Amino acid sequence: METLLLIGPEGGDLLKLRSMLLKRGFQVRVGQSADLERLCEKESRFALGLVEAGSERLHDLVQKVRKNPSCKEIPLIALIRGPQVREMGSAAGLEDFLVLPADPEMIEARVRFVLGRLNHLVPGAGKRFGALEIHVDRYEVLLDKEPLELTYKEFELLKFLATHPGRVFSRDQLLNQVWGYNFIGGTRTVDVHVRRLRAKLGPKYASLIDTVRNVGYKFLEEL
Numbered sequence: 163m164e165t166l167l168l169i170g171p172e173g174g175d176l177l178k179l180r181s182m183l184l185k186r187g188f189q190v191r192v193g194q195s196a197d198l199e200r201l202c203e204k205e206s207r208f209a210l211g212l213v214e215a216g217s218e219r220l221h222d223l224v225q226k227v228r229k230n231p232s233c234k235e236i237p238l239i240a241l242i243r244g245p246q247v248r249e250m251g252s253a254a255g256l257e258d259f260l261v262l263p264a265d266p267e268m269i270e271a272r273v274r275f276v277l278g279r280l281n282h283l284v285p286g287a288g289k290r291f292g293a294l295e296i297h298v299d300r301y302e303v304l305l306d307k308e309p310l311e312l313t314y315k316e317f318e319l320l321k322f323l324a325t326h327p328g329r330v331f332s333r334d335q336l337l338n339q340v341w342g343y344n345f346i347g348g349t350r351t352v353d354v355h356v357r358r359l360r361a362k363l364g365p366k367y368a369s370l371i372d373t374v375r376n377v378g379y380k381f382l383e384e385l
Contacts, residue, residue, distance in 0.1 A: 170214030
């Protein structure tokens, strides 16, 4: 059973959402952004986080979650109000968003869609491609049971691509998602990291990161 984390201002909306999700078979924890350390304690394993900004800027709330060592690996869906749609361009680090108020069936459908798209590559889980294993909770990649020495950004890039298998991302999209909107460098940074990743993965598994000519890169769903 998937456990969801709801983060937002104190009030009725999150409690109503919690009640709805509980009825649909999820386990749910609710809390405020000021209490992230307790919410994301080590024994907690969340499949997905839903964040509602309230009076905070959405970008600030997402970055607060992403910078917290205990929470940074949780995939996030933003719960936003109509006027906040214009903030989505600066809210890097999100898997998806929902505009409130939303029908309960729509919320459940989006949650399950994101969980399926991520293929459960979340804290406490891993993904295997032959002898290649990606373990988010340990920040570790194994090849033939031996750890690969990846830099932080190499791991983040591999993880991001592997959580969206089959989906094509432009270099600009990868820069925004992995390096963030404030990154000064150009798109060549992506090419350099892809080249280094392929070299470390070796001839057999390098092909998992596929170049889409004149567009960008995608992660193949199988070798």
